[in-house]
Amino acid sequence: MSPVAPLPLDPDWNEIWKARQRLHESSKRSDDPSHNWNKRENAERYDSTSRSEYDERVVTTIKGLDVTKESRVLDIGAGPGTLAIPLAPRVKEITAIEPGEGMVAILNERMKKDGISNITIIRKRWEDTIPASDLSGQYDVVVASLSLTMEDIRLALKKMDAVSRGSVYLFWFVDMPFWERMYADLWEPLHGLPYYSGPKADCLFGVLYQMGIYANVEMLPLKKEYRFTTTDEMTAFFRRRFGVKTPEQERVMDAYLSPLMRQVGDEVVISGDSTLAKIWWKKTG
16 A cells, blocks of 8 residues: 655745745836836826725725724825825824825825824835834734735734734735736737736735734725726826837737727726735734
């Protein structure tokens, strides 16, 4: 009788996350300015989009947070205040971690316009934030929504767990969101190179499990819309984002966009649906 083969050891999910994140970063073009959050124009577009298409997501997210008027909240990757601004009147104070100069400028402007004084901004990446010197004590709620781009996710999560005295909430992609599907469809036809998707929620859950954190998971719909005033504006935006320079690349891009476009009132729109995971746990002891 042949001996039974031993079961393989559990994979190191943090190393899998790192590998997928590195591959994902290798897919990006250095001349793609669309996700440079130091640029005000990118931050303005993100802010405008987040206050229209994401209204439903933001409302659902805030309703699902265990906050009271006495809560101290840490918002990691706060952007232009997508969560922090509507959350501010409901809690005692918010610390917003955000490295992007453009994002911080808009967040400051929105705070001033709305008369909000209980948000403190730390202009750093979470990886570079030092709790002992940058933060003040522990928080009742720690939230990281669509901001888990750290290469060493285990280290990032360990720090989040350490600064929480209540709950930690993570929101991350289950499958490829609409904008990432566009990259997956177009990258090779345009540039002759494969596109590598970033790590998803299954990998994140595996990291948490191996840390001894047995998190709750809830699936949420994620919708993405791009809205433009004209077809030419939309075409120019995506040609710039995808590094389109030659007539052949223009043909590929235009053929891809054409069947996705639809007229909604005075705007030209393309959109797609995907799934978001809400992963959360409460501290014990």
